[in-house]
Amino acid sequence: xxxxxxxxxxxxSTGADDGSLERFRDVRPAxxxxxxxxxxxxxxxxxxxxxxxxxxxxxxxxxxxxxxxxDSEARRxxxxxPMDQPVSISPDLTHVLQxxxxxxxxxxxxxxxxxxxxxxxxxRARRTGExxxxxxxxxxxxxxxxxxxxxxxxxxxxxxxxxxMRLDFGAIAKGYASDRALAVLRSMGIxxxxxxxxxxxxxxxxxxxAEGWRVAIAPLDAETRPTCVLFxxxxxxxxxxxxxxxxxxxxxxxxxxxxxRTGMGIERRSSVTVxxxxxxxxxxxxSAVSLLGPQRGLELIETLPDVECQIITTGPDGERVHRxxxxxxxxxxxxxxxx
Numbered sequence: 001x002x003x004x005x006x007x008x009x010x011x012x013s014t015g016a017d018d019g020s021l022e023r024f025r026d027v028r029p030a031x032x033x034x035x036x037x038x039x040x041x042x043x044x045x046x047x048x049x050x051x052x053x054x055x056x057x058x059x060x061x062x063x064x065x066x067x068x069x070x071d072s073e074a075r076r077x078x079x080x081x082p083m084d085q086p087v088s089i090s091p092d093l094t095h096v097l098q099x100x101x102x103x104x105x106x107x108x109x110x111x112x113x114x115x116x117x118x119x120x121x122x123x124r125a126r127r128t129g130e131x132x133x134x135x136x137x138x139x140x141x142x143x144x145x146x147x148x149x150x151x152x153x154x155x156x157x158x159x160x161x162x163x164x165m166r167l168d169f170g171a172i173a174k175g176y177a178s179d180r181a182l183a184v185l186r187s188m189g190i191x192x193x194x195x196x197x198x199x200x201x202x203x204x205x206x207x208x209x210a211e212g213w214r215v216a217i218a219p220l221d222a223e224t225r226p227t228c229v230l231f232x233x234x235x236x237x238x239x240x241x242x243x244x245x246x247x248x249x250x251x252x253x254x255x256x257x258x259x260x261r262t263g264m265g266i267e268r269r270s271s272v273t274v275x276x277x278x279x280x281x282x283x284x285x286x287s288a289v290s291l292l293g294p295q296r297g298l299e300l301i302e303t304l305p306d307v308e309c310q311i312i313t314t315g316p317d318g319e320r321v322h323r324x325x326x327x328x329x330x331x332x333x334x335x336x337x338x339x
Contacts, residue, residue: 021192022044023038024039024040024044035055035058035196035198036196037193038196040190050185053185055181061092062177067167067169074169078166081163087159090156096172098151100113103285107291109260110260110292111287111288114144116166116167117166118140118260121137141263144162144260172283172284178202179279179280182203192207199239200279202278214230218239218271219312228331229331232275236275237275255290266291268313270293270311272289273310276308277306282307297311307324
């Protein structure tokens with residue numbers, strides 16, 4: 001995903017449901033981040049089996065989408081580009097690529113899963129503190145463009161047509177993995193559960209005797225404590241912003257979120273929080289709105305059923321909050337509850 005620990009999670013009541021459920025929590029590394037699962041189960045053995053199965057599913061998906069593991073399905077696929085013929089891909093990769101291409105079309109290329117060559121350049125820029133050269137930017141941009149992906153959904157096959165293509169699922173894979181992990185828990189009878197995939201939250205039924213999971217909305221700056229919360233259940237939440245990942249070069253702050261249309265890290269400060277029916281959708285739209293900005297971003301959000309968004313921006317007049325029409329009204333956070 002596009003952010004690490006962007007949403008501060010505040011767990012509600014840890015009491016039991018009619019004396020039959022207990023709260024359990026486990027955190028394990030996955031997808032270059034930490035995945036946290038909180039669940040309510042009747043006993044420790046049931047909880048442990050559920051944890052093991054859910055985390056195993058996340059690890060399986062890491063082997064599909066990782067940009068760092070040379071043996072991942074995505075990396076092996078990119079090594080074949082450009083392809084003369086389509087090649088078979090897994091159902092997970094087919095599903096996420098299909099949604100990624102639909103996102104690219106709807107956002108006119110703001111969201112683009114082929115941004116990998118540019119992502120690599122900007123990772124180097126954050127390490128070295130130097131802007132990518134014009135020559136490297138031009139070469140990377142030549143390998144970027146969702147129109148270079150030819151996807152056959154029915155037969156689960158894809159063809160990458162540009163040289164040096166690199167798929168980057170950082171803006172969608174953690175949300176999808178959180179979805180799949182929660183689906184595993186539900187298949188095992190665990191309904192009261194939460195999956196936090198590096199800041200992407202997928203929420204099941206709320207804790208016993210609670211109206212919802214307490215979710216603190218991420219502020220614009222990493223040093224600022226969240227001041228408002230939402231009570232949510234059976235929904236996914238993702239936040240995208242540059243509070244934690246950015247580089248400042250010659251007095252200009254560049255986000256880790258790279259605009260595939262320009263090749264540059266975005267300079268506009270924002271924190272975008274999206275609520276959606278599942279984590280894949282929330283994750284992708286949080287990144288897309290960060291790139292589109294408040295006006296165009298909210299215009300598109302308003303066309304989507306069951307998707308809501310809040311955007312915090314900063315400018316000469318200070319911070320501004322922009323919300324879609326059905327975004328729930330946050331409540332003030334008690335200062336002793338916010339991490």
